[in-house]
């Protein structure tokens with residue numbers, strides 16, 4: 603199964619993409635996580651991407667497309683994947699079409715998580731992320747068991763540099779301007795499943811599974 607997770611920043615793509623991938627036994631491929639790994643490792647891609655990410659801007663298409671091409675041809679993605687955060691531009695969507703056609707693959711479903719903007723701003727200001735495994739917590743609604751460390755690996759949680767309120771507002775604008783329309787690219791194939799993401803994590807997970815028929 604090949605699934606795209608779509609929705610604005612803070613809509614829950616990462617949380618649900620990770621869970622869905624684990625349940626389906628497929629890799630959860632999140633472009634934001636791949637980029638943050640490159641930044642942490644200080645690679646040339648990471649050095650180029652960091653300035654864009656800190657401002658809340660998109661990393662250039664050519665960098666993203668190459669990164670995804672390299673990732674999707676890895677053996678673990680041959681049976682399927684849950685792709686989170688890609689494509690975010692029309693150019694990326696066109697390139698993904700070509701890449702999948704070359705691989706003889708296609709997208710089975712696009713899950714669009716819909717969450718009102720006030721809720722998004724609230725969630726991102728309460729979000730803390732594990733810099734090691736990228737798991738996200740909501741400090742009020744879904745806090746870690748022990749203070750401010752990750753339940754999975756005990757790493758101290760951090761606030762992402764792009765989760766500052768001004769940057770959040772800018773990211774939402776970039777999403778509206780450049781990404782919201784990309785979903786229509788998939789409408790023709792009837793693969794789009796719109797799911798309200800305004801509920802508990804468990805409830806939204808149930809809605810996603812229902813929408814996918816799993």
Ligand code: ADP
Nearest residue numbers: 611612633634654655659660661666687688690
């Ligand atoms: P969110 O969905 O909350 O914005 P992500 O972790 O998915 O968080 O992405 C963080 C940042 O990584 C984005 O603001 C952007 O700078 C960069 N990024 C991730 N995916 C892409 C992409 N497909 N195209 C361009 N930039 C991207």
